[in-house]
Amino acid sequence: MQGLWFKEVEEGRRFLIKIAPGEALQGRLVEFAHAAKVQYAVLLSAVGSVQHVRFRGIKTGAKLPLTAPRIHVHEVEGPLELLGLTGNIFPDDKGEIDCHLHVLAGKSSGEALGGHLFDARVFATCEIVLAEIRAEGVERHVSKAGGISTVFIDAKRT
Amino acid sequence: MQGLWFKEVEEGRRFLIKIAPGEALQGRLVEFAHAAKVQYAVLLSAVGSVQHVRFRGIKTGAKLPLTAPRIHVHEVEGPLELLGLTGNIFPDDKGEIDCHLHVLAGKSSGEALGGHLFDARVFATCEIVLAEIRAEGVERHVSKAGGISTVFIDAKRT
């Protein structure tokens, strides 16, 4: 079995977070992580609405590594219903708190948009439930082959 | 740090829920919460299919507070694959069980739709995993500034 790694992790604390209108979603999550001393966490739920959403899609047919000409950056003013915010908070290779978040948001027409989130501002409200995990030995590094920052697990390939 | 609130909450029970074809999704979740005496919960997973989906998008360029002329109500007959159901169950200001759910659903064409859910009927099946949380002191009230019902956390702004 190549290409698969896994590690049992323990659950830590669980948090309910609310971010107010006009605030930067990603920036506030990082501030939360500092204030609560959370190093590793996974988002369980996010509901609310957002505006000024900057996110990335990958160009059709793109190859690895992901470089700037192979992605599309979108900026959507909105406001949009926030339909999903998936991802994790893990330290980067300098030990700094780093979020990897993908966003899903609904337009006025009901159509859903989404991609790798750069940033967004909260519109009417944002309610998040987040679970801390104990994942010592897990770090996020840039993968040269992939051109992206991803998690590395210090476990045997199984 | 203004505009950010958070609170550590304890995890309670965890439930597996199945809702049968033809049943009202939101109504059944509220009945579940009554039957299981669940006051605070967050949806962890929902998979299945839905029809007669009523949901809301926010009009492009809308300002707060969210009023009826600033939203679009969509009714999609479907059936649609249920791709996401995110949100929480918290009591409202009268102590009644109240769901705040956002839906994501896939059309025949593969395109995804979604928004703030008013209601939907289960089509072929609906399997939900839900985590109770202990969140005393958290209530949902209408925000006058936002025009929406949102969670208020009795914690210091941090």
Next chain:
Amino acid sequence: MQGLWFKEVEEGRRFLIKIAPGEALQGRLVEFAHAAKVQYAVLLSAVGSVQHVRFRGIKTGAKLPLTAPRIHVHEVEGPLELLGLTGNIFPDDKGEIDCHLHVLAGKSSGEALGGHLFDARVFATCEIVLAEIRAEGVERHVSKAGGISTVFIDAKRT
């Protein structure tokens, strides 16, 4: 209350899983479940990118049971940002590990696609957090009325 079943389930272990570029998402998850001896689990989070995504939508106006003429199979080469992967791992009626997954993925244009997942290959990375649950007495069988495989809970209808 007809049409609603629920069961309290205990949480088991929690796993962080990483799947490498080029690997089959569904196949690797099944291998993980075998290797870690996980029988029942729910996906909490998945973030990354995918290509060669095969998934199903339900034709508009379709009736139950879901038969081949009532569904659309889509194959999207991508690559696409992985925006959601929702579902569970439960044994089928032969006791074999079986995944029920719905996928959400973002195109270069920012539009989101999704449906019932058949398979996909990981593009740049895939990071999954999964919670084992203890759900003895819960099995997945084919529902004759629905034409689909779904979870049956050995609890009284409540």
